[in-house]
Amino acid sequence: MSFPIPQHDHRACIAEAMNAAEVECLRVGARLTHIRRRVLELVWESHQPVGAYALLDVLAKEGWSAAPPTVYRALEFLQQHGLVHRIALLNAFVGCSHPGHDHAGQFLLCSGCGMAAELEDGTIDRAVIATAASLGFTVSRQSVEIEGLCPSCRRKGDAP
Numbered sequence: 001m002s003f004p005i006p007q008h009d010h011r012a013c014i015a016e017a018m019n020a021a022e023v024e025c026l027r028v029g030a031r032l033t034h035i036r037r038r039v040l041e042l043v044w045e046s047h048q049p050v051g052a053y054a055l056l057d058v059l060a061k062e063g064w065s066a067a068p069p070t071v072y073r074a075l076e077f078l079q080q081h082g083l084v085h086r087i088a089l090l091n092a093f094v095g096c097s098h099p100g101h102d103h104a105g106q107f108l109l110c111s112g113c114g115m116a117a118e119l120e121d122g123t124i125d126r127a128v129i130a131t132a133a134s135l136g137f138t139v140s141r142q143s144v145e146i147e148g149l150c151p152s153c154r155r156k157g158d159a160p
Contacts, residue, residue: 010046017044017095021083024099030081035059035066039074040095043084048114049092087116089145094118104128105143112153 025032059066078084106119
C-alpha cells in the first residue's frame with residue numbers, strides 16, 4: 001500500500017478490502033459478523049489510523065447499540081485474522097493491505113495529514129530478526145512505525 005493519490009478511488013479500495021476479508025474468513029472458517037464487517041468498513045473509510053472510541057462514536061450515530069467491549073472484540077477478531085493492524089504509537093487501527101499471510105507490520109505515518117501506509121518489506125523484517133538474534137533475542141512479533149511526511153504533505157511544505 002502506498003499513500004493515496006488525489007484521484008484515488010476510495011470506494012474501490014474499501015470494496016477490495018471487504019472482498020479480501022470475506023475471502024480470508026471463508027478460507028479459515030471464521031465468521032465475519034455484521035458488527036465485525038461494519039467495524040472493518042469504518043477502519044477502511046480513510047487511510048488514517050482510527051481509534052476504538054472514534055469507531056464507537058460512528059456506530060452510535062448509525063444506531064448500533066455497541067459498547068466499548070463490542071468494538072474491542074471486533075477489532076481483536078480483525079487483528080487475529082490479519083485484517084487490521086494496531087498502530088501502537090497512536091493506539092489506533094488501520095486496515096491490512098496484505099491479508100491472508102503472515103507478515104511483519106511496517107508503517108509509514110504522516111505527521112502532516114495523519115495518513116498511514118503499510119509496507120511489506122522482507123529486508124526490514126529480516127534485518128530486525130537478524131539483529132535481535134545477534135543479541136540472543138528471539139522475535140515473536142514485530143511492528144515498525146516510522147513518522148515523517150507523505151509526498152503530498154512534503155509538496156505542500158507541511159512541517160511535522
